[in-house]
Amino acid sequence: MSKIKKTARIIEKSTNIIFTFCGFLAVAFVILITGFLCVSGIPAIREIGICDFLFGTDWSPTSASSSYGILPFILTSVYGTFGAILIGVPLGLMCAIFIAKSANEKIAKTVRSCVDLLSGIPSVVYGLVGMIIIVPMVREVFNLSDGANLFSAIIVLTIMILPSVISVSETAIRSVPKEYEEASLALGATKTETIFKVIVPAAKSGILTAVVLGIGRSVGEAMAVMMVSGNVANMPGLFKSVRFLTTAVASEMSYSSGLQRKALFSIALVLFVFILIINLVLNLIVKRDKE
């Protein structure tokens, strides 16, 4: 009897340890990622000088007087994200309202399946379609020599953030208490007025979450924008070929060496800091919402 108890106790103890270990592995991964990024990213920043690195406007690591300024990439990422949010959020929000409130159940279901499917399509497929359809179209419409520019990237990013914007804001809109709607209707507001003046303001924080998620998604997107943005380290302009933070890392990684390679890790570190800030904002919004 005591023997069984002893083995049982050992098993209990070891499973306890194993599960605890699994639980903390996620924390360990975060620390590992942060550690590796810092260790490989900081030396180059130190060598170049943090001001020259972050605010330098010229990225030409292979020229004789090599310079490593990543302001073009930072600004491109900011502008690109801003553009995608500017188009994507109104479009997505309208679509979310349509699905949640307006349409009859069958049409809403169809649109929702469309959105689900959009979110599952791999980013390289978006890139391919962008390369073949959007880039030539932009070139024709605006009469440019090359359609691979910031504008094309913004269009592709817009389409890519739509699914998360729509599904998160739809959930937010659905969770607004029915009483709000009924009270507003009873006071004589039309259905549309109720939606835009009562329900949407009530779902504000959920919609804000959707926006921040969209920002995170479009800052982090690499492959699709690489295929449509032209990939040249210019200061951003709407119809200039540009390079994002993400694509800057990806495009030179395969052949770079020395300081240039180290600088790429520094760019990744900057991107990582951006993402952490976005995550922090997201957490704050969700927390405030709970309270």
Add this chain to the structure above:
Amino acid sequence: MQDKISLGRKIKSAVLNILMYLSAGTIALILLGMIGYILYRGLPHISLDFLTQKPSLVRETVGILPNILNTLYIILITLVIVLPIGVGAAIYLNEYAKNKRIVRIIELATETLSGIPSIIYGLVGMLIFVQFCSLGTSLLAGSLTLVIMTLPTIIRTTQESLKTVPNGYREGSLALGAGKWYMIRTVVLPSAIDGIVTGCILSIGRIVGESAALLFTAGMANEVYGLLDAVKSGNAGSTLTVALYMYAKERGEFEIAFGVAAILLLLTFIINLSSKLAAKKLKAKGAK
């Protein structure tokens, strides 16, 4: 009654309504247009040869067999590693952890992991697995990178379904004298199986669609490996998405790229359907 609403209000409502229909229509149109175009350009290139050959300049064959196999291998290796870890972590969070603060820290970590963009995973995976662990650019290094990436998904879905297991089950089992591990193994886990399955499907979807994280970890080779070779270090191979990227961006062979894109679309469709089915099942169980 309707007449009492002023013209201005009516016009405003009408405009907003039209905008709403327009947005929903635009999105549906974008999707259908995209799918239609990809299938139109891609389907004609899909043939038995395309699916079962490997590309060779000498024999002038084009084919994506290596990429299909590599995708399968990476899915398999990743799931084999991530499932025990993720389910274990979820069990810890739901059954063992008593300290609220620790749970919060772990949940914060998983949220952070799920927010990190895949290009950073690719870079860190290269630093850790390819260089530090000296696995070389290989399917194994790619899979290990994806393990970190898919871990949050598995933890979240498993945890959600663990929460639906009634406490009475646990108490009943413990009251009958079962140890905690025995209780988890025989009572809790079997009831949580559909959450785990949902997590698997979502992870497979993520792996199939992933490219940036694999570019520098799993490499770009188009070789056919056996299952045993696939887990060896140094055997690089590109998945379908990476192959699509290479064909479209580096070589300009758009016909092949569209063929791959069509196959990816079909896969997305299948994964989407099965995840919906699994979610429905999970929901039905939660309602019981």
